[in-house]
Amino acid sequence: MKTICFYFQVHQPLRLRRYRFFDIGNDHYYYDDYTNESILRKIADRSYLPANKIMQGLIKEYGSRFKVAFSISGMALDQFELYAPEVIESFQKLAKTDSVEFLAETYSHSLVSLANPQEFKSQVDAHTQKIYDLFGRKPSVFRNTELIYSDEIGAQVGQLGFKAMITEGAKHVLGWKSPNYLYCNAINPRLKILLRNFKLSDDIAFRFSDQGWSEYPLTTERYVSWLNQMDPKEDNINVFMDYETFGEHQKAESGIFDFLKALPRTIFSRSRFHFATPSEVAERFQPVAAMNVPYPISWADEERDITAWLGNELQQSTFKRLYNLVDDVYRTNDKDILRDWKNLQTGDHFYYMSTKMFSDGAVHSYFNPYDGPYDAFINFNNVISDFALRVEKANTALYGDTEVDKLKINLAEKEALIKEYESLLNKSSLKPKLKVMATKKATTKGTKAPAKTTAKKTTAKKTVKAAAPKKTTAKKAAPKATAAKKTAAKKTTAKKVTAKKTTAKKTTARKTVAKKVVKKAAPKKAVKKAAKPAANGAK
């Protein structure tokens, strides 16, 4: 049995407002509500709602013989909730039937799969949860942003428990192979791979209303005749496209809705194809081979790679800048910051910075709020600057300046140590007669001493390093040293012990001093007593 699998992508980015540099640190609202609302409303009315209505009708007519899958990004869902809740309702209606499957993706429609596995997981989890909350289904098939895929990404997706993943049937990866079979991941063969048939997909998505196209106008009969030309051994055809194809990319006047309405009937009457959802395809067929994709592919542009988002230095540096923040962002545990973090990762922000638009105009400038890549770069980086400041501020408020804190603790320990020495020194000066009694002990401890001093050396070094960058600690260290000197002056032997501390900054000097102490420790018991706790304390 041959199957045809339709899947539609629904995504709208949360566009950023004009964010000038003088807003940095002053204004933390980044979004262009007016543009977002008006674009979303427009597309909902022109595309999502009428298309969903047709889907509903088709399901009513054909029942579970007609099947379709959707991937709706978290960004789109968030905006539907805000501006067009009836779109969610219409999807919920579809979700109640047996004909519709929802796919998982990253919540933000982000490029995180190329940056950070942990963050990737958390975004996928967030999206799965959102789909479950709204539609009562747990997705079992994953599709990454813009169908970005590589062996590693596939392996990660497999680990997250998905049984299949969707990507592009990129020519440079497939070579002579056909996209009309099921494949599996090269690292984890249990993850099935569905490949988009870009020819049959783009015939509808891009060329449908192109009057210069030799096949114009495209009828359902002609389209089905192409399906029938498929090699008899092949299993399944994947037709994947943006949902906005219906009514937005291809306007209603082009007859795209009529095409959509008529297609299932023609498929049933003129071919032997059955409809299937991605998870059904993954279950029904056996993978024919493993896909080897060492470098990431996507469904964008002629090259089918990731250069539309990370192709130039502007995009790469911004990408790096953004994902350098990831750990600090989570440390804040701040609701607003986490929300913005989610929104800022959307791939579209990087897409707008593409300099490919200089040559590859139309697609890249679609709904682009910017004048050009430079404009996009400046605006987005201004936003990130503000965002980074907020993250830093929030963390400082929560944890204080952690570096300083560590040093403060360090200082307190030293302070306690010095007091201990002082008390010991005082005791030993009061009881000089104990010397004779401890002669034997001194020799045994003399052998142990070198090991302890080396341990001390390393710890001492650490404190020196930590102290170096902060001037405040250096200042605090100074009075401590002088205090130590005063007490040390009381006894000549003790002087060397404390001298060791004051000169501790110079490791070479310290070593020689330390050796002297060890040497002299054997004959003089008072020193030995002082040296021992010193070693312990330094630990």
Place this chain on the structure above:
Amino acid sequence: MKVLMFGWEFPPHISGGLGTACYGLTKGLSHISGTDIVFVVPKSFGDEDQNSVRLIGASEVEISEKLVNVEGFFKKIKLIEVGSNIVPYTDPEEYMKIVTAYAGKQVELINTQVKGKLKFTGKYGADLFQEIANYALVAIQIALENNFDVIHAHDWLTYPAGIAAHDISGKPLVVHVHATDFDRSGGNVNPSVYQIEKNGFEAADRIIAVSNLTRNTVIEKYGIAPEKVVTVYNAVEPISDEERLIAKRGINDKIVTFLGRITLQKGPEYFIEAAHRVLQRMDNVRFVMAGSGDMMRRMIRRAARLGITDKFHFTGFLRGDDVYQMFALSDVYVMPSISEPFGISPLEAMQSNVPVIISYQSGVSEILKHAIKVNFWDIDAMADAIYGLLNYPALSEFIRKYGKEEVDNLKWENSAIQVRQVYESVVSK
């Protein structure tokens, strides 16, 4: 093909972009085999680069007796009085002098003959209109003495000469619009200049505009048929090694530069306002306004009022090497022109590896990709672009790299090929 070309200045004796553009274009044309150019200027100094053209100074041309008879033909032009002081391309300081010296002086009428030769200064002084008329007279003589296929006149100063040569020889006339009076005056057009320009456009067989911006002005403001006007963009001469200076930096601050005449057309006040905004958020940056002009004093006062004079510097008029030195010191170059027919200076900045911000109201913005473009009045956008270039190294590096590549591909040879096509279209007509 022989071309009789009328210009007003030729390097090294230039005061504006016109001479540079003429030089670049003739040099480009000389690469096309079978193009000979006779270039006429009011006054030749003898030290011009004549590799690509034969240069004739109008002041060297002896006017025959016959000419006096033809003279009546030019009465219209001859009698134009210098009623206004708005003159193009004036060395700004000189202009100030003219304005001051001119007050109360009587208007003089043309003095035709000085021992067979006419006196020309080749400058843009108070006698400009007289010189233009004289130049036209000489043009007739030159047209009679030389053999050529097409006449090419650069900017309004030479249009009367072009028309005169056209009328006497019957050869096709091409006029080249480097600027119109709408650009120079910011809207307050001098009617005499406008009339000369309009006459030139109407008499011409083809008009070459340096950008679509200028082309539209010619079509809309002068009522010229669109099919008669062709856009040919300017280019830039490759920078020579001795000009590629490594300037010594005295300060660590970043430098943002405005370079050009400080006149209404160039939009200096927007630069100051943008600087003020940037300085509110950044400390390690300085702004330089290089050049001079009639708005300079007002600009200094404005900077003082904003309280940014510690970070905002005026250099006065820069010449020759100083210009390249200034570019070499700059981190960002800004050209906020209100109306710039083309604007060659951003290209020179890009040659010196300086990222540029240009206004959409400049012809050069039509061809440049690797420049940040803003509207001249949008000081917020301008400030933001400056801040972005100074604070995001990835951006400035990127623009620097690809901008250099882009500007190196703008060659006069390509412009010359298009000009040559224009010649061919009128000659074959």
